Amino acid sequence: MRQIANTLSNEFSLTNKMSESIICLFEEGVSVPFIARYRKDMTGGMSDVNLRRFHDRWLYLVELYKRQHSILESLKSITPYPLEVADKIKRAETKTELEDLYAPFKKTRKTNADLARGLGLGSLAERLWAQSGDDERALVAIWLKSNHDVSMPLEDALKGAQEIIMEALSMNSDLLKKGRAVLLEKGELVSKVIRGKQEIGDKYKDYFDYQEPIKKVPPHRLLALFRGKKESMLKLGVRYSEVGLEKEAPSWLNIPTLNNLFSATVLSSSPLTKRQYDYLSLVWQSRLFLKLESDVLSELKERAEEGAIKVFSDNLKDLLMSAPAGGCRVLGVDPGFRNGVKLAVIDELAQVKASTVIYPFSPDKQAQAARNTLRSLLKTHQINWLAIGNGTASRETEAFCTDLIRSKKLDCKTVVVSEAGASVYSASEVAIAEFPDLDVTIRGAISIARRFQDPLAELVKIEPQAIGVGQYQHDVKPSQLVKSLSAVVEDCVNKVGVDVNLASASLLSYVSGLSARLAQNIVDYRAQKGRIESRHELLSIKGIGEKCFEQCAGFIRVLNGKEPLDASAVHPESYCVVRQMATRLGVKACELMRNSALLNQLKSEPDFATQVGSYTFTDILDELSKPGRDPRPEFRYAAFDHSVQSMNDLHEGMTLEGVVTNVAAFGAFVDIGVHQDGLVHISQLANRFVKDPREVVRVGDVIKVVVLGVDVPRKRISLKAQGI
Incomplete structure (x- = not known):
């Protein structure tokens, strides 16, 4: 562990003691949210983001050193023992470098070079490589005369020796490492349309004859290119030319290490001979180029996937941390034409009070009945908000509801809510368990209403991939995507905290230290016993022991319970310190809460800082000043222009209000209420240079935009942000 700890200390600018402490916590199974919040004095205050980077890098190094050890063990069976290679393996910093070094020793089938070695041509290959002079055949002839054990035609001997040299060069780890680095730095990515695919591949026409320096290609463009390749529309390749000499070996191949191709002697810095350069x-x-091209394309695809996952993760975090409307009476509205508009009444505690289906877009009698039903629900349940899904018939349904509210002078408002993933939730096991007796369509209306009240609490019930804030998510490795998105959800849930008496099993399962089974145990305990009155009571629940309690307790909130501190983010392990603080000032612990004068003292x-650590002491004081504070922003909603119902109603220069639904590397998509999101290109986001769109906008932000252009046939809307 010490070697890994030293490496991580250097990479993350930590002391060795800190790195070792963090590694020990990870080995014990402690979660990132817990370490980030309650072990800051052991980490130097590392954020959850950096801790996850640390964790991923730690796992990589563990696997690297395991593989290193495995390879070194296998080399022991080789005679003579390749000491120089073993030394390089011990110094290898990447898995790729390791496999390059090991490749010559793990062949699964005999190559032409192996056959040549078997015929005794190894020493001839060494001589051809090491000796200068242009007459190869003369060298071979002299060698054949002095090696009576080898009897073969001169041409066969020369060809066999050349095969050995070619293989040694193509598998040389130094050459491969240098080659990848050079191509990534100086190469160009090129794509051509596959013959005969011009018409059916029209959406890739920007890449039919494309080239761009590799180091400048953004991740989203890489993914578009690789998707075109996957769909057999594009042919991708890498191009490298030096001073126009594409047929000759680039000068960077002439590296000193190649003088050592067959020998373990001390390297010289002399340039390669003409013959050696010809072989290169x-x-x-x-x-070599084919191998490097394949490696570079693989690395670019991996880089693109990482970029896509980061975009998805960032957007998901912004969505989950978007402002909740809070405890209010909401009518969830799932719009539809033929199948009707589904309605679900949700009270302040997110409980379903009523549900039905109305048909406002049917013949007159049903339309009038729909108005009467809607009016009755709004008045009977004293609805504050109508949360309307943004799918099919959304604007028509909003207009219908708004007209009723205005004509009857009702005290409620309409708001359009993203319904992405609501249908996935409706048919899920979670929804069936929650509402076994309700129709799948009504469950969708419930989800829309609840996500308006609290996006985090409701969206955790839906697979993150179905929420609709990603980009090219179907082109990345599912396992990596799930891992990354689950980490985002976990961090968000623990940052906000969970009311143990209201939270669903889905929400509780993301709390630090709790599994899905333990989360369900809490819900079952609550159903049998009733309200949980304290954090300490969690220890009475099946499966929750001291270690689990330590990790989850600080993120659990017990409002109006026996212990006032249970409603805060102060961890129970620090309660004794809070009581000591209170005693020092001659007050009760609960009197410190929200009392800035006492806290300043x-x-x-x-x-106290010495006793618990400076970071922990500061966190305790901050939490006592605003116990249980919600880190999410205040609630805002977009007011769509009622005169704009479809793309045909848009015109250049129009100013509208909208909601940011997705942020990509090239800009932000904004819902302006016409069933098709508009794009604010990164160059139109602000009156200044913007490197990353998330510097100025996040998913869920309400912004004003100006319409720059409308392409109805291609369903494209160009927008410009205003006032940013």
């Missing part, structure tokens, strides 16, 4: 040119054209008491 030949291997460059026939083997405690700042001048250094012994």
Whole structure:
């Protein structure tokens, strides 16, 4: 562990003691949210983002050193033992470098070079590589005369020796490492349309004859290119030319290490001979470039996937941390034409009070009945908000509801809510368990209403991939995507905290230290026993022991319970310190909460910081000043222009209000209420240079935009942000 800890200390600018402490916590199974919040004095205050980077890097290094050890063990069976290779393996910093070094020793089938070695041509290959002079055949002839054990035609001997040289060059780890680095830095990515695919591949026409320096290609463009390749529309390749000499070996191949191709002697820095350079040119054209091109394309795809996952993760975080409307009476409205508009009444505690289906877009009698039903629900349940899904018939339904509210002078408002993933939730096992007796369509209306009240609490019930804030999510590795998105949900849930008496099993399952089974145990305990009165009571629930309690307790909130501190983010392990603080000031612990005067006095008491650590002490004071505060922003909603119902109603120069639904590397998509999101290109986001769109906008933000252009046939809307 010490070697890994030293590496991580250097990479993350930590002391060795901190790195070792963090590794020990991870080995014990402690979660990132817990370490980030309650072990800051052990980590130097590392954020959850950096801790996850640390964790991923730690796992990589563990696997690297395991593989290193495995390879070194396998090399022990080789005679003579390749000491120089073993030393390089011990110093290898990446898995790719390791496999390059090991590749010559793990062949699964005999190559032409192996056959040549078996015929005794190994020493001839060494001589051809090491000796200068242009007459190869003369060298081979002299060698054949002095090696009576080898009897074969001169041409066969020469060809066999050349095969050995070519293979040694094409598998040389130094050459491969240098080659990848050079191509990534100086190469160009090129794409061509596959013959005969011009018409059916029209959406890729920007890439039919495309080239761009590799180091400048953004992740979203890489993914578009790789999707075109996957769909057999594009042919991708890498191009590298140096001073126009594409057929010869680039000058960077002439590296000193190649003098050591067959020998373990001390390296010289002399340039390669003409013959050696000729061999390099030949291997460059026939083997090496093809291998490097494949490796570079694989690395670019991996880089693109990482970029896509990051975009998805960032958007998901913004969506989950978007402002909740809070405890209010909501009518969830799932619009539809033929199948009707589904309605679900949700009270302040997110409980379903009524549900029905109305048909406002049917013949007159049903339309009038729909108005009467809607009016009755709004008045009977004293509805504050109508949360309307943004799918099919959304604007028509909003107009119908708004007209009724205005004509009857009702005290409620309409708001359009993203319904992405609501249908997935409706048919899920979670929804069936929650509402076994309700129709699947009504469950969708419930989800829309609840996500308006509290996006985080409701959206955790839906697979993150179905929420609709990603980009090219179907082109990335599912396992990596799920891992990353689950980490985002976990961080968001624990940052906000969970009311243990209201939370669903889905929400509780993301709390630090709790599994899906333990979350369900809490819900079952609550159903049998009733309200949970304290954090300590969690220890009475099946499966929750001291270790689990330590990790989850700080993120659990018990409102109006026996212990006032249970409603805060102060961890139970620090309660005794809070009571000591209160005793020092001659008050009760609960009197410290929201009392800035008393808390300011405690700042001048250094012994408490020494006792619990400076980070923990600061966090305790901050939490006592605003116990249980919600880190999410205040609630805002977009007021769509009622005169704009479809793309045909848009015109250039129109100013509208909308909601940011997705943020990509090239800009932000905004819902302006016409069933088709508009794009604010990164160049139109602000009156200044913007490197990353998330610097100025996030998913869920309400912004004003100006319409720049409308392409109805292609369903494209160009927008410009205003006032940013």
